[in-house]
Amino acid sequence: MNQEQHIEATPSIESSDYKRGGLQKNVYSSHETTTWNCPLCGHHDDTVIKYERGTLGVVECRHCSLIRINPRLINPDAIYHGQEKDYNEEFRLIVSGKQSHHRDKNYREDLNTIRKYKPRGEFLDIGTNVGSFLRLARDQQWNLTGIEPSQSLNKLAREWWGLNIINNFLEKANLPEKYFDIVTMTDVFEHIINPDEVLQAILKIIKKDGVLFIKVPNGKFNVYKHAIRKKFLGRENADDFDSYEHVCHYSDITLRKMIEKNGYKVIETKIALPVQLPVWHKYVGQYYQYPSPFFLDWKTYLGRSTLYHLSKIERLILGGQIGHLAPNIICIARPN
Numbered sequence: 001m002n003q004e005q006h007i008e009a010t011p012s013i014e015s016s017d018y019k020r021g022g023l024q025k026n027v028y029s030s031h032e033t034t035t036w037n038c039p040l041c042g043h044h045d046d047t048v049i050k051y052e053r054g055t056l057g058v059v060e061c062r063h064c065s066l067i068r069i070n071p072r073l074i075n076p077d078a079i080y081h082g083q084e085k086d087y088n089e090e091f092r093l094i095v096s097g098k099q100s101h102h103r104d105k106n107y108r109e110d111l112n113t114i115r116k117y118k119p120r121g122e123f124l125d126i127g128t129n130v131g132s133f134l135r136l137a138r139d140q141q142w143n144l145t146g147i148e149p150s151q152s153l154n155k156l157a158r159e160w161w162g163l164n165i166i167n168n169f170l171e172k173a174n175l176p177e178k179y180f181d182i183v184t185m186t187d188v189f190e191h192i193i194n195p196d197e198v199l200q201a202i203l204k205i206i207k208k209d210g211v212l213f214i215k216v217p218n219g220k221f222n223v224y225k226h227a228i229r230k231k232f233l234g235r236e237n238a239d240d241f242d243s244y245e246h247v248c249h250y251s252d253i254t255l256r257k258m259i260e261k262n263g264y265k266v267i268e269t270k271i272a273l274p275v276q277l278p279v280w281h282k283y284v285g286q287y288y289q290y291p292s293p294f295f296l297d298w299k300t301y302l303g304r305s306t307l308y309h310l311s312k313i314e315r316l317i318l319g320g321q322i323g324h325l326a327p328n329i330i331c332i333a334r335p336n
């Protein structure tokens, strides 16, 4: 990503009782956005699906079907350059070990998948954030390194979990060549505005028999959510596509194409568990650290679980292709 293009981040104007560490805004004006060609096929010929937060367009490329945000924020990662004290408050109970993170089940599933391919070795996690994922890999036989461009997140990941984190963008970090056995991007690749450049940079540092693990939200699932809400509830959700931060919305097909055109062979694609985000934060704030009382969550949890199980049946019906019901997609690849 181009650090010279940093926009001036403006503090969040989200609900006043709900303080998050990030700097996302409710509405973005056109001077905060830019247009870009499809990063998969290079064309600029799109069908508009919807707009979010004012000016952010959710579009589908007419040539390759990749869904992307166009116009998108000039520098979407700037929302992560928040204040340490806000992140500290947001994660206080998780850091002290009093609460788990609502994504821990997802992270453990990811680590189990990775362990099947590479139970030991040099492990690089790209876009480590505060280290919520990498902290669960600490007691395994991996030698862990994280890389995170946000200085505040980087500092917290070191302080909270003792993780070894490099404060940079991967493309600029000068890491040793053919060194890593495992490279992961967990809930990261959808944020990246230069996927070719990042995948090429990984190709230089991953061993020939190394494993690239990428997990993204399923773009088709977001299309499905949006369509259902519009048709049956008669309203749109402002954040079906989280367009202020998720700039690409991959399907299993577009993700595979993106990875393979950059010199990798995909060896497995799978449907990952849904993220069971507690609904509690709608009422009291504290997104990560307070699980909701069961009576608030059970319908949503059951709905997400049911869709997840149905998505496996849907995949069988589609002959192996991942359809609209799968919440998240995992792709495992090796250098070709």
Ligand SMILES: [Zn+2]
Pocket: 038, 039, 040, 041, 042, 043, 061, 062, 063, 064, 065, 066
């Ligand atoms: Zn395209």
